[in-house]
Amino acid sequence: MRDPETLDRRTRFSDLLLQHRGRLFAYIHALVRNLADTDDVFQQTALALWRRFDTYDTSRPFLNWSMGVARYEAATWLRTRARDRLRFSDELTLLMLDAFAELPVDEVSDRQATLPGCVDKLTEQDRSLLTECYQRESDVATVAARLGRSARSVHNSLKRIRRMLFDCIERKIAHSIRE
Amino acid sequence: MTDEPTISDHVRELVDAYLDGTIDTTKLEELDSVLRVNDAVRAFFARYALTHTDLAMEIASRTATERALARLPVQVAPRSSDRIRSSRSVRLLFAASLLLGITIGGGVVGLFAAQSHPKPQLAPAPRTIALDFREKHPGTLADQAGASTGFTHRLPGTGSALAQYDTNLRLIPEAGRLEVTATTSDLNTRFQLEQAEFPGIRLSDLGFTGVEDFEVTVKVVDVPAMAFVGQFGIYAGVSGDWVVRGGLVSQRESESYRQFVVNTRDGRDKDAFFIGLGAPGDDLEIRLSRKGGRFSMAVENRTSGATSSLTNRHPEFLDGRADIVVGVFACDPRGKDHKAVRFADFRATVWVPQDR
Numbered sequence: 001m002r003d004p005e006t007l008d009r010r011t012r013f014s015d016l017l018l019q020h021r022g023r024l025f026a027y028i029h030a031l032v033r034n035l036a037d038t039d040d041v042f043q044q045t046a047l048a049l050w051r052r053f054d055t056y057d058t059s060r061p062f063l064n065w066s067m068g069v070a071r072y073e074a075a076t077w078l079r080t081r082a083r084d085r086l087r088f089s090d091e092l093t094l095l096m097l098d099a100f101a102e103l104p105v106d107e108v109s110d111r112q113a114t115l116p117g118c119v120d121k122l123t124e125q126d127r128s129l130l131t132e133c134y135q136r137e138s139d140v141a142t143v144a145a146r147l148g149r150s151a152r153s154v155h156n157s158l159k160r161i162r163r164m165l166f167d168c169i170e171r172k173i174a175h176s177i178r179e
Numbered sequence: 180m181t182d183e184p185t186i187s188d189h190v191r192e193l194v195d196a197y198l199d200g201t202i203d204t205t206k207l208e209e210l211d212s213v214l215r216v217n218d219a220v221r222a223f224f225a226r227y228a229l230t231h232t233d234l235a236m237e238i239a240s241r242t243a244t245e246r247a248l249a250r251l252p253v254q255v256a257p258r259s260s261d262r263i264r265s266s267r268s269v270r271l272l273f274a275a276s277l278l279l280g281i282t283i284g285g286g287v288v289g290l291f292a293a294q295s296h297p298k299p300q301l302a303p304a305p306r307t308i309a310l311d312f313r314e315k316h317p318g319t320l321a322d323q324a325g326a327s328t329g330f331t332h333r334l335p336g337t338g339s340a341l342a343q344y345d346t347n348l349r350l351i352p353e354a355g356r357l358e359v360t361a362t363t364s365d366l367n368t369r370f371q372l373e374q375a376e377f378p379g380i381r382l383s384d385l386g387f388t389g390v391e392d393f394e395v396t397v398k399v400v401d402v403p404a405m406a407f408v409g410q411f412g413i414y415a416g417v418s419g420d421w422v423v424r425g426g427l428v429s430q431r432e433s434e435s436y437r438q439f440v441v442n443t444r445d446g447r448d449k450d451a452f453f454i455g456l457g458a459p460g461d462d463l464e465i466r467l468s469r470k471g472g473r474f475s476m477a478v479e480n481r482t483s484g485a486t487s488s489l490t491n492r493h494p495e496f497l498d499g500r501a502d503i504v505v506g507v508f509a510c511d512p513r514g515k516d517h518k519a520v521r522f523a524d525f526r527a528t529v530w531v532p533q534d535r
Contacts, residue, residue, distance in 0.1 A: 023229075025232060026225075026229045026232040029228070029232040029235070030224075030225075030228040030231075033197075033200060035235045035236075035239070038232075086202060086203075086204060086207045088207075088211055089211050091215060092211050092214055092215050095214070095215060096214070096221060096224070096225070098221075099221040099224065099225040100225045100229075102222070103225055103226065103229065111229060111233060112233050112236075115230070115233050115234065119234075119237055119238075119241075123484050125481075125484050126484050130234065130238050131238055131241075131242060133199070134235045134239070135239060135242045139199075139200050140199050140200065140201050148355065148398070148400070148523060148524070149401075149462045149481060150400050150401030150462060150521075151201065152401055152460040153400070153401060153460055153461055153481065153482040154482075155195070155196070155199060155201050156458075156460050156461070156482050156483075157481070157482045157484065158195070158199050159191075159192070159195040159199075160482075160483060160484070161484075162195065162227075162230065162234070163191070165230055165234065166230050169230060
């Protein structure tokens, strides 16, 4: 086991960021709702964390500290780059920080590991729709126009697929806990 | 994993709308206030949003993998040792076939003889009328503004009281849609057929003589909410009295549809078959076909992802009839606020012998 005292600053920072990246990334994604934008805000957050790492109080959880910085970076990003995008109140983003931080780290990794099997169970048509919406990062109206469907119908399909996947993950995790 | 509290469908709907960006200001404020005061809903949101994020990453990695695999060479050149093995295998197979030929010599010769003089059999060729509703077709049924819809006929016995510029039809070329507003009518009991909307085309215009296979398809976009027994879909028939039709029919429960197919015999609905569910907002593709003399209907719900095949008693009254008209319909016998059904991509195909 490595002794923290002997690790240099950069390695300690990398370890902490890698350890908490899943929940940090998900929190930013929940605030900005676009994968490319989430990547940008994540990069800016990581740089800001690195710059302030000397002031980090190691008695506090790294995740809460990093999410606090991410919350600020996301708010700045939304204010300057996506003014027309509807967003949560400041009070809620602060409360949401705790909700994401309280997700057990094992559960986060279990959920990630379980998802591919659940996606495999979808129909080809449903997977194709997910690719249209998630890979191309198109909004629902654009996807609907491309597919010759209504926005409402595409929204309903996405809702149904997300719920199927969410329920599938919940079932599999519950099953593995029982075992 | 949590012991998840019950989250109402309404809150789930708000969360989904937030995640896919379709939420409006009012609903966002509602979601914001629910999340601020309720820890359990926040915990649910965090897990649900995590699935949303993981899904985005999963789809990105799947697509990247597929793209990478598609770039790999299709065939790898065989190594020299493989070629030697292959040629040996071919020689062995050849020798085995010779032995087999000796054993059943007459049969082998007969087989080759039969193959050397195949009888020419041409498969019937499809003839199709496709209406994408993006352009006007002069000389066809006109909508409320006089725009020609592409439908050339109505089901005989229906629509005699409808205006020349039919106020229930609205062509929207920029969207590729034909809106058909349902009227107070129903084939069952011949209820107000003079204003029933059954626009269509004659199969005989595609070379149909009464015996050929045919297929009719149409898409329905953003299904409207209709009153009980409000219905829409596609049909094939020779008059308002003798028809097979199917699609969706509204149920007593609010905002609920069932898929159906039914024969109208002498003005009465018979042999009805119901299956599956639908809801306002769904997108559908409906297909009615006669292959090898057998009718079948399929409804693909493009929103729910489900496809249902519907079969009912064979409408023998259409056998051998050359005067079949096929098309779309929308009826709302009990409703007061008649809704428009949005049709797209209508296609009718007849498979005609190539020597005709």
